[in-house]
Amino acid sequence: MTGKLKIRQIAELTGLSPSTVSRVLAGKANVSPQAKEKVFTHARNMGILRDIPASRLLMNTLLICAPPAAFSPHEDLYYYEAIQEITAEVSRFDIHVRKCALTVNDPDIAGFMQALSQSDVDGIIIIGIDDVMLYRLAAESNKPVVMINAKDSEMRLDCVSADHYSIGYSAAHYLFQKGHRPVLLFTDLRRETMMQRLDGFKRACLEHHIAFDEATHLLINKGNGKEQARESIDKYLREHKRETLPSAIVCGSTPIAHATLEALTAMGIRVPEDISLMSMDFAHEMKTATPMNFTSMLLPCRELGTEAVYILQSRLMRATSAKFNLLLQGKIHSGQSVADVKWKRKGLYPQPVGL
Template sequence: MLDQFRLGQKNRLAKRYLCKFFHEMSEIAYLTAEFACNVCFGDYENSFIFQSELDHKMDKKLRVAEIAARTGLSPSTVSRVLAGKANTSDKARRAVLECARELGVMQGLAAGRLLLNHLLVFAPQRAFDERSDIFYYRVIQSINNALAAHEVRLRYCALDENDSDANLFLARMNEPETQAAVLLGIDDPHIHGLAADLGKPCVLINCRDEGMRLPSIAPDHRLIGQCAARYLFDMGHRAVMNVMCLRRYTMELRLGGDSGGVARA
């Protein structure tokens, strides 16, 4: 047993040294290739990158100066608007964004920049209480966390899923502070139509979108139920009881997925 242990220890040490050797050789080969490329192409590549960055910076400055000249605003105000900062007036913001669209600047803005400072979330009343609907509550918290890095104020408005108060929706959407909206779990097609006609950015989350006039995102509820049933069956369970509240069609879809998973098992 002692000899076998020593032999195994020697094998492990040998493998460790081999791995270290190949790792060091790989680094040497990489550095050698990098040095060769720098000798042959380094000056050209570096000068090309430097010139590209310089052109980009000069073009950006010229665009800001051009927008400032066209709108009569200061370059610092234009820069703040294009950076999505909150300390600008609505009038200045509209003028800068309109001019930026005309000049084609909007397409060249950096990814991840939000050109809005106010977002309104419409959701059923239960969505704002963790004990009433933990799923929607977590969605709202995720939206809040995603906006934490930006100067965006998040506001909320309770709205019924069906037969929603259209006057309340229009009043809140027409507020100057409402620059964009999110509809969470609102299935009323009339509300969807009003949101599309208003022209403000609006996204539907987990809604029954019959008109398909707005960008929408929703989970595959039937597949969720099917995967849940398959998970239990893979663990060896056979007698499975499903307990859920069928208050919404999404739960019926999940129940259908559970039944499909049972049939496949």
């Protein structure tokens, strides 16, 4: 059956004009939600949606739900950049973007439901929200939903996240290979993603035959800001003698890394000669003014937005296919804040037989 015959047949079944059916299947936005639903229903039954190019995103309005700070470039820049990428991706399809600000924990469920129930909302992207009830309501909306940096324990929603477990593992592994013992993880633990990084850090300790001890290997920051981090690291340094300080510190964010560098410098501790520092951030953060070119574990950022849109496209075409979690890898940026001290610690490493 040719394309024109398919359009004519759907028009007869729906009572819509062939031009309206054509606009729906072309992904145009100037079509009512009711018309789109009629066309999609028959197109799915006829197997037509499988033949539509994946480059089309058949939606009127996309709802983006995220913490309030994610919508400001002066607050949560990481999520802000991901949202900018989503907006850029969907702008190619003449799709309207609607935003809904929700707190990370205990979000406004009534506000979410009001935004979700708008008739022109055809898809939802949820960013950085931890709430089981919200996930359940989103899954029951019968609209395609993709989550960023979150995980649905009931496995009903598609998710795309940085592979935080591997990121925590790889950061610690990198420092252990450089000969650093002990290594301190300085991070906040407000979200499940941070706990996953901690689990990866612990796994690296295990593989390098290091018994993880919370008092030795973990410093928890109360938040993600620079001021709180400076208070935490100052207190830590006051309570530890110079000879008991770690060989290297993995900082959970750029603000934490900056605060740590300032605190160490104030005490006359050199980086990386005395203590090495490793940051976790993303490529955009690397462009900001910094007193040091940090060795960093770079997190995927804008890539999250790109992949979320592609997943949404797939879900619109294959509504009943299996849900999945897409994990994006990070990568190491070699800067000037980590020293290679393995040569100083040869006694820690078994010598090859015959040498």
